[in-house]
Every structure is written in C-alpha cells, then in structure tokens.
Amino acid sequence: MDKYLIKKPRTQDSSLVQDSSPSSKRSRVDFNLENLPSNPRLRQKISSYHPNNHDEIRRHYLGKGPFEWYETRNWLEYSIAKDAAFCFYCYLFRKDVGKQGGGDTFVTKGFRLWNQLRKLDSHVGGVNSAHNQAVKKSEDLQKEKQHIQSVLVxxxxxxxxxxxxxxxxxxxxxxxxxxxxxxxxxxxxxxxxxxxxxxxxxxxxxxxxxxxxxxxxxxxxxxxxxxxxxxxxxxxxxxxxxxxxxxxxxxxxxxxxxxxxxxxxxxxxxxxxxxxxxxxxxxxxxxxxxxxxxxxxxxxxxxxxxxxxxxxxxxxxxxxxxxxxxxGASNMQGDINGLKTLILKENKSAFYVHCFAHQLQLTLVAVAKNHINIADFFYVVSNLITVVGGSYLENGVRRSGQGLNQETNLKRPGDTRWRSYYGTILNLILIFSAVADVLEIIEEDGLSDQKVEAQSIMRSILSFEFVFALHLMKNILGITNELSITLQKKNQDIVNAMDLVKVSKRPRHNTQQNTNLHHYRVELFYTVNTDLLICMACLNPSNSFVAFDKEKLIHLAKFYPYDFPGTDILALDFQLQNFIFDMRNNDLFLELQGVSELVEKLVSTRKHETYPLVYLLVKLALTLPVATATVEKSFSAMKYIKNELRNRMGDQWMNDCLVVYIEKDIACNIxxxxxxxxxxxxxxxxxxx
Structure with a gap:
C-alpha cells in the first residue's frame, strides 16, 4: 500500500500542511441561539457556522426581525457604533461569492455614503436582484409546508x-x-x-x-x-x-x-x-x-x-x-467609573436619577445614626427580634390574651427597606405585653446566656427612653410611609415626586431649640437641585399652568440636542406660545393635576399632533425614572420562581419563567x-x- 501513498517530509510540520490544504475543513463557530448578537457590527457571517445550523440560525434572526429598522425600508439595519447601514436579508441569505447587490457593503462592511442615498434603492434592484432573491428565500424558509421535513412526513x-x-x-x-x-x-x-x-x-x-x-x-x-x-x-x-x-x-x-x-x-x-x-x-x-x-x-x-x-x-x-x-451603590452612581458614567459617555441624554425612595431610606438611616438615643433604640429592637423571634420559633406559642399558636409579626428590618421599620414598630406596639411575657419566660427557663440577654433587653424596653423613642419613631415614620408608597408607583412622574417631597417638609421656625421631632420633620428629605429638574417643573399643569415658563422649557429642550436640533429649538419657541394660550383657554385642560394627566389628555384630544415638539418634551420628562420598586419586585418574584427546591434552574429557563410570571397581564392576552x-x-x- 505504500506505493499508493505520498509521504510527507518528516521535517515539515503536519499542522501547517493541513491548514494550507485547500480541501481542509473550515473551522466552524460554536453558537448559542439565545446569545447570538443582534447588532450587525457584532454578528458573524452565516457561512462561518456549520451548514446544518444555517436554517436554525436564520429562523432565529427572522423571529427577532431587523435591528434598528426603519418603517420605509424594513430591510435596513443601522449600527451606531459603526455609523453604517446593513441589509438584514442579504446578511441571512446572500452567497459569499460575487459582488452583485453591492458585495459585502451591506453585509459586513456597512453602507456609509449618506450623501448618496439613491444607492439604497439601487441595492434593492429589480425583481431578480440578489436582494430580492434573499427576501424570497426568507419568505420560503418561514413557510412550514415547503420544509423537507414536511414533505417527507x-x-x-x-x-x-x-x-x-x-x-x-x-x-x-x-x-x-x-x-x-x-x-x-x-x-x-x-x-x-x-x-x-x-x-x-x-x-x-x-x-x-x-x-x-x-x-x-x-x-x-x-x-x-x-x-x-x-x-x-x-x-x-x-x-x-x-x-x-x-x-x-x-x-x-x-x-x-x-x-x-x-x-x-x-x-x-x-x-x-x-x-x-x-x-x-x-x-x-x-x-x-x-x-x-x-x-x-x-x-x-x-x-x-x-x-x-x-x-x-x-x-x-x-x-x-x-x-x-x-x-445608591458606588458601582452604579460613581462619577468616575460608575455604570451611569460609562453610559453617559456614549449617550449624553441618558440622564441619571437616584431612586427617590432609596434616597428617602438612606436619609432616614443617616439622620437616625446621628442621634445616639435613636441609634440605641434600633439596636435594642434588633436584639429583641433576635431573642424573641427565636423563642417564638422554638416554643411555637406566645401568650397575648388572644389564644395560643399565633405566629410572630416581628420581622427583621433592613436599612435599604426603611418601610419595614415602620411595620416592625407598629407590630411591636400591638404585641408589647406579649413580648414582655416571652422575655420573662426566657429569664426563667432559658440558658444562662439567654437569661442575661433577656434581662438586659427587658430593662431597656421598660425604660421611659425606649417607650418614648418607640412612639416618636412611629409618628416620624408615619409621615414618610405614605410618601414612600406613593414614590414607588409605576405611573409616578419626577415632577410630581419633587412636589411630594416638598409637601412632606415642614417650615423652619426661627428658634434656638431644635427638638428631635422638629429635626426629623424639617431635615428629613433633600432633593436634587439641578437645572434639569427645575426646568421640568415648568411642565406642571396644576392651577392653570401657573408654573409654565417658556424660557426654562426651551432650556430644557437643549439638554437633548439629538432630539431638538437648532431648527427645532426655534420651532419650539413658537409652538410653546401657541400651546400655553390653547391650554389656558381650553376647559378640558384646566383641572389637570400632574404631567402624567397632561400627556394622556394631549393624546386623547389629539393635541399631541398639533404640538409634536411640546409633546416630545413632556414625554422625555415622564420617561425619567423615579424609583426602582419595579426592579425590586422582580427580585421578589425571582426568589419565588427559583427557590430551594428549584435551585438548579438554568439562566434562560429562569428568565423565561420570570418574564411571563411578572408580565402575566400581557402574556394572558396573547x-x-x-x-x-x-x-x-x-x-x-x-x-x-
């Protein structure tokens, strides 16, 4: 058999010979459908994948549709990073050979000749052009009856x-x-x-x-x-x-x-x-x-x-x-390398707003820690929950005069969930006598360490200072509880949120005495005093648009240079004049109480078509976030979906379950x-x- 074989020289690297051979197999790219990039700048050529996977990958992309497509040309994709346009269908079905239809321009290189837009139409070409053939192939691929599988079965x-x-x-x-x-x-x-x-x-x-x-x-x-x-x-x-x-x-x-x-x-x-x-x-x-x-x-x-x-x-x-x-995490709001800074470097109009509810919580924590008596009060409450809560679980009963086998309502609060402190304080007031009974039982029947701790806590909670602080914090947190709940509503807008914070403040009196209650009421909150928020306040329609200020609203539009170029700024000036005259003379707009009501009324009366630039300005104001409550609720759902019994769920499986579970109001209508x-x-x- 040796005479039929051509031996390679021993000094030659076999790997180099194999790579240089034209008949060698091309290296194939591994892929995961869920991780395939949509951005045309990041995509691999279809031919780089194994031929057996081509149709599967194409179906995946067809299911998602073009990236950043335009209604007038639904085949056109755009990559901001490359500032170039691509053809969605040519990427999926164009052959690697030949230069018909612009060669690789609309597939890998990208079209950048913005002064020659006619070439976009020439790319489409006639009925039998490479582009239209690619479109036809995409339509055929999505027809089940034309699949070989359907023909065989x-x-x-x-x-x-x-x-x-x-x-x-x-x-x-x-x-x-x-x-x-x-x-x-x-x-x-x-x-x-x-x-x-x-x-x-x-x-x-x-x-x-x-x-x-x-x-x-x-x-x-x-x-x-x-x-x-x-x-x-x-x-x-x-x-x-x-x-x-x-x-x-x-x-x-x-x-x-x-x-x-x-x-x-x-x-x-x-x-x-x-x-x-x-x-x-x-x-x-x-x-x-x-x-x-x-x-x-x-x-x-x-x-x-x-x-x-x-x-x-x-x-x-x-x-x-x-x-x-x-x-308020440093990796999020850091001014040098924080997440908000990295995004702002790419998009100057992506303004950052610190979660209002989180600001409220952090402010309350900071103020409480500045008062040694209040800080000591929360320290005692924390120890109390540890000792009494544990005894509830061990004994399974508590004596409150209302029956046995009742579950404890004392839950451990957290600094970033300040509302939980309010609930803990209310429950502690309600079952105070039962808590004292449990402490007495621990003093008599507990271990030596437990007896000492229970005795110390008993002396603390029966003191005047503790009881005074308990009722004081109940009143103070009661002031902020409704505000905290309101701030976390999905339809809350940033202008109304600023007004709510102002309402919760109390006027400062000229007095040298500064009691705890006065300190909490007066210095409880702080707002972000920026030009952006001040200008947005001028959109408030309350009291017949009393806060309206045309110059500030024009200044607000300049914060969004990509949305309001120079010509639109001039047009906005005249549009605002007509807008405010129309609003103040229209009975339908006189009783509005917030920016969210204003934008809904503009749409229902079709005034948003009459004043498109003003409508855009209002939408931008409403788009700014107020609180992260919706995200936090998703984590609560995550702990429900992926629990101790289902702790090996894959990432994609968990994501799919969460999307449907959280947005069930949309899913049920499909x-x-x-x-x-x-x-x-x-x-x-x-x-x-």
Missing amino acids: KQSNQDKAEYRIQLNAIVDCVRFLLFRGLAFCGHDESQGSSDKGNFLEHLQFLGDHNESINEVMQNTWKNCKLTHPDIQKDMVNAIAHETSKAIIEDLGNGFFSILVNESRDISVKEQMALVLRYVNKQGIIIERFLGIVHVASTTALSLKCAIEGLLCKHNLSLSRLRGQGYD DNETIMQRFQKMKNRRRQL
Missing part, C-alpha cells in the same frame, strides 16, 4: 387537527403553571406514579374533563415527546418571546429609561434585572420587566456589557436611552395560535400545524 388533515388539539392543551397547561409560579416536573413521571409533577397532572386533568383532548392524548404517536421537559422549555420560551415582543411593539420607536438592580439568587449567583420605563402611544407611563441575566461580577463595566447585551437581544439601542435609575406558531418556527418539528 405526510400528515392527513385529521393528524393536523389532533396535533393542534394536543398542542393547544399543552399551551393551556404551561400558561396555568407559569401564571402561578408553579414547578413543572415531579420526582417520578412514570405512568403509574402518584407524583408526576404539576405539568403532567394538570394535562391529565384536562384530558379527564375534555373528551377530545383525552382521545388525542391516548391515540398520539408513541414517539411524540410533547410532554418532554425540553418541549416544555421551548413552549415557555415561545410565550416569553411573544410577551417581550408585545412590550417592544408597545414601546415602538419611542425613547425609554432603564431601571437596573442586582441581587443574588438562591444558588448564590449574581443576577441583574432590567426594567424599561416609557410612555406608550396612549400617553400612559409604563414600566415593564425586560429580563434578568447572570453577571460574572458586579463591576460597572460588567453590568454595562450585560445591559447592552440584553437591549441588543430585543433590538433596542442605547441611542434611544433617555434615563437611568439605580440605587392567543394560543400565536404561541403555537412561534413554537413551530423555533426549530424543525416532526409534525406540522
């Missing part, structure tokens, strides 16, 4: 009807479990098991109460794995995708702000949640949960990369960002047919609808 109309019934039942089961945050799988999913899990048991319940579903389930193909966990995850992903798609469509091409926070889940993985805040087409302030992603670290740069990735995943760009809302069609297009299915 012949299905009768009855098979399709039965498949639709089965798929529809599975969608209903998945919806039911997702909306309630229930687990899907059981410990034993075999046929005769009594613990199959919520999904299989609920599917069986539907079959038992619906003859057509039961018949289909009994007669289905034995190798049809529609109850497999992978199918369940695909279905949840389809619902989550359609839910997110509905949110993005509601946002449209409008501006938005982001609310961001990070927290650890039950498996001690750092997660970052992101919420969008925007004004929808009806003029209503909306805050929607976009997603949660695992971050390797909580550095500002790592969080920024995660934010950009999540926005790109939904075809959103930082260029449309007009506000940032975080808590019909089953839309979800099933999305499920079918995710990958090749053996059965077709």
Whole structure:
C-alpha cells in the first residue's frame, strides 16, 4: 500500500500542511441561539457556522426581525457604533461569492455614503436582484409546508387537527403553571406514579374533563415527546418571546429609561434585572420587566456589557436611552467609573436619577445614626427580634390574651427597606405585653446566656427612653410611609415626586431649640437641585399652568440636542406660545393635576399632533425614572420562581419563567395560535400545524 501513498517530509510540520490544504475543513463557530448578537457590527457571517445550523440560525434572526429598522425600508439595519447601514436579508441569505447587490457593503462592511442615498434603492434592484432573491428565500424558509421535513412526513388533515388539539392543551397547561409560579416536573413521571409533577397532572386533568383532548392524548404517536421537559422549555420560551415582543411593539420607536438592580439568587449567583420605563402611544407611563441575566461580577463595566447585551437581544439601542435609575451603590452612581458614567459617555441624554425612595431610606438611616438615643433604640429592637423571634420559633406559642399558636409579626428590618421599620414598630406596639411575657419566660427557663440577654433587653424596653423613642419613631415614620408608597408607583412622574417631597417638609421656625421631632420633620428629605429638574417643573399643569415658563422649557429642550436640533429649538419657541394660550383657554385642560394627566389628555384630544415638539418634551420628562420598586419586585418574584427546591434552574429557563410570571397581564392576552406558531418556527418539528 505504500506505493499508493505520498509521504510527507518528516521535517515539515503536519499542522501547517493541513491548514494550507485547500480541501481542509473550515473551522466552524460554536453558537448559542439565545446569545447570538443582534447588532450587525457584532454578528458573524452565516457561512462561518456549520451548514446544518444555517436554517436554525436564520429562523432565529427572522423571529427577532431587523435591528434598528426603519418603517420605509424594513430591510435596513443601522449600527451606531459603526455609523453604517446593513441589509438584514442579504446578511441571512446572500452567497459569499460575487459582488452583485453591492458585495459585502451591506453585509459586513456597512453602507456609509449618506450623501448618496439613491444607492439604497439601487441595492434593492429589480425583481431578480440578489436582494430580492434573499427576501424570497426568507419568505420560503418561514413557510412550514415547503420544509423537507414536511414533505417527507405526510400528515392527513385529521393528524393536523389532533396535533393542534394536543398542542393547544399543552399551551393551556404551561400558561396555568407559569401564571402561578408553579414547578413543572415531579420526582417520578412514570405512568403509574402518584407524583408526576404539576405539568403532567394538570394535562391529565384536562384530558379527564375534555373528551377530545383525552382521545388525542391516548391515540398520539408513541414517539411524540410533547410532554418532554425540553418541549416544555421551548413552549415557555415561545410565550416569553411573544410577551417581550408585545412590550417592544408597545414601546415602538419611542425613547425609554432603564431601571437596573442586582441581587443574588438562591444558588448564590449574581443576577441583574432590567426594567424599561416609557410612555406608550396612549400617553400612559409604563414600566415593564425586560429580563434578568447572570453577571460574572458586579463591576460597572460588567453590568454595562450585560445591559447592552440584553437591549441588543430585543433590538433596542442605547441611542434611544433617555434615563437611568439605580440605587445608591458606588458601582452604579460613581462619577468616575460608575455604570451611569460609562453610559453617559456614549449617550449624553441618558440622564441619571437616584431612586427617590432609596434616597428617602438612606436619609432616614443617616439622620437616625446621628442621634445616639435613636441609634440605641434600633439596636435594642434588633436584639429583641433576635431573642424573641427565636423563642417564638422554638416554643411555637406566645401568650397575648388572644389564644395560643399565633405566629410572630416581628420581622427583621433592613436599612435599604426603611418601610419595614415602620411595620416592625407598629407590630411591636400591638404585641408589647406579649413580648414582655416571652422575655420573662426566657429569664426563667432559658440558658444562662439567654437569661442575661433577656434581662438586659427587658430593662431597656421598660425604660421611659425606649417607650418614648418607640412612639416618636412611629409618628416620624408615619409621615414618610405614605410618601414612600406613593414614590414607588409605576405611573409616578419626577415632577410630581419633587412636589411630594416638598409637601412632606415642614417650615423652619426661627428658634434656638431644635427638638428631635422638629429635626426629623424639617431635615428629613433633600432633593436634587439641578437645572434639569427645575426646568421640568415648568411642565406642571396644576392651577392653570401657573408654573409654565417658556424660557426654562426651551432650556430644557437643549439638554437633548439629538432630539431638538437648532431648527427645532426655534420651532419650539413658537409652538410653546401657541400651546400655553390653547391650554389656558381650553376647559378640558384646566383641572389637570400632574404631567402624567397632561400627556394622556394631549393624546386623547389629539393635541399631541398639533404640538409634536411640546409633546416630545413632556414625554422625555415622564420617561425619567423615579424609583426602582419595579426592579425590586422582580427580585421578589425571582426568589419565588427559583427557590430551594428549584435551585438548579438554568439562566434562560429562569428568565423565561420570570418574564411571563411578572408580565402575566400581557402574556394572558396573547392567543394560543400565536404561541403555537412561534413554537413551530423555533426549530424543525416532526409534525406540522
């Protein structure tokens, strides 16, 4: 056999020979569908992936649609970083050979000849151009009946009807479990098991109460794995995708702000949640949960990369960002390398607003620590909860004169959740005598260390100073409790939030005496005194637009140079004159109490079309965030979805469940047919609808 082989020289590196051979296999790029970049600047060529994966990747991109597309040319994509335009369909289907249709200009290099826009039309070309052939291929790929899989597997109309019934039942089961945050799988999913899990048991319940579903389930193909966990995850992903798609469509091409926070889940993985805040087409302030992603670290740069990735995943760009809302962490609000600073370097109009509710909480903490008696009071409360709370759990009873086996209401408060202090103080006042009884029991029956601690706490809580501080803090926190709740409403606007803080202040009297109560009432809050917020206050329609100031509003528009170029500033001047005259002479606008009411009334009366620049200015003011309560609620939902029994949930699986669970009001309005069609297009299915 040696005479038929050509031996390579021993001195030659075999790896170099293999690489230089034209017949060697091209290295292929590994991929994860959920991590495929949407930004055309970051995408790999389709040909760089394995040929067996080309159609799967194309379907994924077609499901998401073009990145930053334009209504007049729905094939055109734009990359801000490259300042270049790309063709969505040519990227997906254009061959690597030849220069028809502009070569690589609209695929990898990008079109930058903005003074020669006619070339965009020449790129489209005639009926048989490379571009139109790519569009035709995209349409064919999305038609299930033209897939080879559909041709090979012949299905009768009855098979399709039965498949639709089965798929529809599975969608209903998945919806039911997702909306309630229930687990899907059981410990034993075999046929005769009594613990199959919520999904299989609920599917069986539907079959038992619906003859057509039961018949289909009994007669289905034995190798049809529609109850497999992978199918369940695909279905949840389809619902989550359609839910997110509905949110993005509601946002449209409008501006938005982001609310961001990070927290650890039950498996001690750092997660970052992101919420969008925007004004929808009806003029209503909306805050929607976009997603949660695992971050390797909580550095500002790592969080920024995660934010950009999540926005790109939904075809959103930082260029449309007009506000940032975080808590007071240094990695968020740092002036040098903080997250808000990194984003501001790329987008000067993405103004940062410190969470108002968080400012309130931090201010209360700081003020309390400046008073030694109040600081000592909270120290005693903390020790009290540790000792008494533990004894409740151990003994299981408390003697309050209202019966036994009652659960404790004393919960440990936290510095960043100041409202929890208010609830703890109220409950302590209500069950004060029962707490004293428990301390007496510990003094008599507890261990030596517990006896000493209980005795010390008993002396403290029975003192005049403690009781006085208890009722004092109840009154002080009562002042701020309603404000804290109001600030965290989703439809709260920043102008009204500033007014609420002013209302909660008390006028300072000229007196040398400065009691604790006066100090708390007078110096409890502080506001951010910037030109931006001062100018926004001029939009308040209360008292017949008494705060209106045209010059300040023009100054406000100059904070957004990309949205109000020089010519628009001139037009805004005249538009504001007509606007204020119209508003003050229109009975429909005389009783408005806030900027949020103003924008809704402008839309309902179609005045937003008459004064488009003023309407844009109002929307920008409403887009600025007020509080991060929506993000914090998403973390509460995360702990419910991913708990101790489900601590091994994958990141994508958890994200999909959270999107549907948190935004169930949107998900419940998506019909089953839309979800099933999305499920079918995710990958090749053996059965077709």
